[in-house]
Amino acid sequence: MSARLPVLVTRPEPGNAATVARAAALGLDARALPLFAAHALPWTAPDPGDFDILLLTSAQAVRLAGPELAKLAALPVHAVGSATGAAAAAAGLRVECTGATDAQDLIDAMTSYDRPRILWLSGRERSVFDPRGATLTPLPCYGVDPLEAPAAWDALTAAPAVVLAHSTRGAARIGALAGARRAHLSLIAISAKAAAAAGDGWAGVTVTPTPDDAAMVTAAHHLCQKAQK
Structure with a gap:
């Protein structure tokens, strides 16, 4: 049996921590690698x-x-x-x-x-x-503002991994950072638009049937199980 694939969670907090916890509960090797940070703007109803x-x-x-x-x-x-x-x-x-x-x-x-x-x-x-x-x-x-790529990004994308794209903008950033490494990375996208924004050339692309975190983590679980067989 091969080693577990890391599951890279790139969404902003507080969603990042929630996704990591959901994935860890299924036994996945989930890693928090937020690529954006969200913050409130002044507005009037x-x-x-x-x-x-x-x-x-x-x-x-x-x-x-x-x-x-x-x-x-x-x-x-x-x-x-x-x-x-x-x-x-x-x-x-x-x-x-x-x-x-x-x-x-x-x-x-x-x-x-x-x-x-x-x-x-x-x-x-x-x-x-x-x-x-x-x-x-x-x-x-x-x-939602971009962050510098986390220090662990290069090491974790140097080998096969599963990357979660929770938004169209996030998917575009993932694609830009992954570059040629996408050839050995599997992408899970929250929508068809997000998958398109990430570009071509991935080892595999999964678009979840519903646009929610639970569906994305379930898809990651299936991929990781398949990789371990």
């Missing part, structure tokens, strides 16, 4: 009466929103992923819908029967989505 829906695409928006978030409690939440939905519910928000894929699919579903006014509590850097005729108003409440 608008009048919730001007909107019909609060869109949340990351649990970081809930964690870092601060006291202004309570002013939006009247709005029904549409969340991407179970972790974001759970964070919103824990913060006292009313979660009406949790999407199992990505934000565009969620927007498509909510605009198929109406043209709602959507307030998107977002990060400073964000993807571009088609509002499908609705009004989509992004309001940044947090930023």
Whole structure:
């Protein structure tokens, strides 16, 4: 039986520690290698009466929103992923819908029967989505800044390993740092867009069926089990 593959967790804290703990509970050799740090931005909640829906695409928006978030409690939440939905519910928000894929699919579903006014509590850097005729108003409440590659990055990517990409921006950074080493690295991406952002040439790419941490760790477990046979 071969040695265990290390599982490299690159997402920002506090999610990084949660993923490492989840993976370790399954017996994986999980390593914390955060490539970004998230921080709160100053923002002011608008009048919730001007909107019909609060869109949340990351649990970081809930964690870092601060006291202004309570002013939006009247709005029904549409969340991407179970972790974001759970964070919103824990913060006292009313979660009406949790999407199992990505934000565009969620927007498509909510605009198929109406043209709602959507307030998107977002990060400073964000993807571009088609509002499908609705009004989509992004309001940044947090930023995510790149960190220097951790000291252990070169050593851990010099041999086969599993790398987790929890976002499109994170996947692009992983791809840039991995370079030619991607030929012996297996990538697990939270979405097809994240996988595309990481580029080609990986030893293997897995896109999780749902955009959440549990699915990513499960995929890593399967890969590591397969490698040990």
